[in-house]
Amino acid sequence: MRLPRLALTALVSLALATAAAAQEVTLRFQHFVSPLSANPTYFMQPWADKIEVESGGRIKVELYPLMQLGGKAPSQYDLIRDGAIDGGWVIPGYQPGRFPQAEALELPFIATKTAEEASKAAWVYTQKHLMDDFADVKVIAAHMHGPGIVHKKGGPIARVEDFEGLKLRGPSRPATLLLKKLGATPVGMAVPAFPEALAKGVLDGGVITWEMSPSLKLDELTDSHTDVAGDRSLYNLFFLWAMNKAKYDSLPPDLRAVIDANSGFHASAMAGRAHDIGDAEGRGQMAAAGNALATLSAAETARVRTLGDEVIAEWIDEVGKRGLDGAGLVADVQAAVQITRAPSR
Structure with missing residues (x-):
């Protein structure tokens, strides 16, 4: 017995729907x-x-x-x-x-x-x-x-002048702009290449998070880790x-x-x-390895932040030449940060 065309069409549609549901x-x-x-x-x-x-x-x-x-x-x-x-x-x-x-x-x-x-x-x-x-x-x-930390061979950073001449890995253009402003020689580099560059002496250190430190063996490849004071990051x-x-x-x-x-x-x-x-875990492992963990003083952090403000101003001017409202973009980031902060902060 042949099914009517409408019934056959309905059965085919049902079969297709069932197959899709089980995809x-x-x-x-x-x-x-x-x-x-x-x-x-x-x-x-x-x-x-x-x-x-x-x-x-x-x-x-x-x-x-x-x-x-x-x-x-x-x-x-x-x-x-x-x-x-x-x-x-x-x-x-x-x-x-x-x-x-x-x-x-x-x-x-x-x-x-x-x-x-x-x-x-x-x-x-x-x-x-x-x-x-x-x-x-x-x-x-x-x-x-999380916050970018300066990881380097030798002792920690104590003053802005300590950046002078250091070859430091940077992950992004804003980070490398800041490193250059601080007096370092920035080297743009993706994460996978960082440990080898340290091991071969191509770099003196670099900036990256605490959490990436153990997997990159920074407890072995570097000696010190320096953060800035305050609740804002050197870079993210x-x-x-x-x-x-x-x-x-x-x-x-x-x-x-x-x-x-x-x-x-x-x-x-x-x-x-x-x-x-x-x-939190990475910082703990660097401390357990006996490496030096340091935080810049409030005064030195203020000096770094002043240089960071120069980077921001220059970035605003640069992207403005590309037709972007850099000041408006920065203001919108700052507004987004403010509205998403925990109420107690």
Whole structure:
């Protein structure tokens, strides 16, 4: 007995709908650090586990550390955009000048030392200014790491003059601008190359977080670690946790909803909180190794901050020549920082 055409069409539609509902998706996300470092441990893996649970097991997120899927860390954004990987961790600042509005988040003494707070501010600012810049990927989280620390061979930094002539790794254009202003010779470098450059004597040190110190063996490769006084960071770095847009769009609506529910303000805060946890652990491990931990005096920090203000003023002038309202961007970062700070701070 032949089914009427309408009935046959209905059965085919039902079969297709059932297949879609049972669809299983594996998403391959890549990053460039040790799987034991803070963000993979306290953000990426919990995020991946949450996606799997909330999708009823229909989405599996596989995490590939240390660029195991290929490419270089500075190319992460393009790898995601082009679909070479389904998603991953991006440092926009690894491509200097490409995302100039994002640099406002990384200017000296802009962000607080609490990465969770700074990441909430980063999401607010990203929503206002950066979504067009990142329109060719699905932005899941926009976050900051904790305070940048000066790690170097030999004794700690005590005065601004101690920076003079030091070859120091910098992760972003704002960070290298500040290092140059301080009298150091900045060397732009992605995280994976940092330990080898230290071991070979190419660098005297560099700036990076407490939380990355153990995985980079900075307890062995450097002798001292110097922070600035106060509740603002010498510098912070801006990150994206992002997904290939075509891959996201290819998901059925209910699975896109799972990704959406784990994106945005709270995901950004979670990513920042991972760095706060890692900073506490990393600082403890550097102390346990017997390395010198130091904080610049309030007076010396004020001198550094004055130089940082010069960097900000010069940055505003520079991006103004590119048609951007640098002063307005800085003001919006400062406003975002203020509204996302804990009430007691």
